[in-house]
Amino acid sequence: MNITDSQKWLILACLALSIWLLMMLSPILSPFLTAILLAYMGDPIVDKLETWKLSRTQGVIVTFLALTAMFTLVGLLLVPALVEQIDQLVKLVPMLITYVKTTVIPMIEVRFGLELAQLDWLQLSQQLNWGATGDVAKKLIGNLTQSSFAVIGFVGNLVLIPVVWFYLLRDWDDLIAKIGSLIPRYYYKTSSDIAGQCHETLGAFFRGQLMVMLALAVIYSVGLMLMGLDLGLLIGLLA
Incomplete structure (x- = not known):
């Protein structure tokens, strides 16, 4: 079956419209896309567990709990250490600015015979020296709590992603089969x-x-x- 030029333009228009809709709906679709990616990555593990005589639901539960525990453990171990090191990095910013001003720029000017534009280093240091990470976190949390919609959206995504992930993982094979049934039989083998x-x-x-x-x-x-x-x-x- 040959596709006419009008059909090709129609397919391109539908594709462009789909991409535009995805871009417009990205704030709403982001938790679902995240859950789809997690389900796609976890499906081979569930399939492997099924070969060990576990049912699909049992394999999904084991995979879901194992991956959730791993993500939680990594978060609990890494986040405090990362916050502490980001705090150290922020405190090093004024020292770095001073080093660039007193050492790097004069060396470049002498070596290459250039005259670099002079910046207001004091103002730049004040802008970049946000203070401790804890202060930044407090400001972010304060701004977040000022908007009830932002809090509701954050909590909703936090709850929605695991729920959608679990059910997508459980019904992944059925979903793939349903999608396959929507493809015209003429194109099914090639598409498959x-x-x-x-x-x-x-x-x-x-x-x-x-x-x-x-x-x-x-x-x-x-x-x-x-x-x-x-x-x-x-x-x-x-x-």
């Missing part, structure tokens, strides 16, 4: 083959990238902290 190849490639890419990121974060953070660098954890995670 392409989707299968995309699934294998993207799944392997995401899992590989996450494993590499985790390994590098651990290696960099542990190595820098063993060397005695104060901001070793922060730099390692950012790297």
Whole structure:
């Protein structure tokens, strides 16, 4: 079956409209997209558990609890340490500005014969020196609590993502089968083959990238902290 030019333009228009709708609805769709990504990443684990004679629901419960516990543990361990190191970084900003003003800029001017524009370093230091991270956190929390809608939205997303994630993970295979049933039979085999190849490639890419990121974060953070660098954890995670 050949697709006419008018049909191609119609498909492009529908695609453009879909992208525009996704952009406009992104604040509402973000928790659902996050849950879809988590379900997509967790489905292979559930499938593996099913080969161990567990039911789909049992595999989902085990996967959900294990991943939730892992995320919670990582958050409890990393967040306090990261807040402390960000606090140290913020306190180092005035020292860095002083070093740039008194050492780096004169060295560049002498070496290259340039005359760099003079900045108001005092004002810049005051703007960048936000104070301790705790003060920043208090200001953010204060601004957040001033808007009841923001608080409701934050709490709603916090509750909605795990719920949607759980049910998507449980019904993932059924959803894929339902989507497949919507495809016209003429295109089903080709679409199924392409989707299968995309699934294998993207799944392997995401899992590989996450494993590499985790390994590098651990290696960099542990190595820098063993060397005695104060901001070793922060730099390692950012790297």
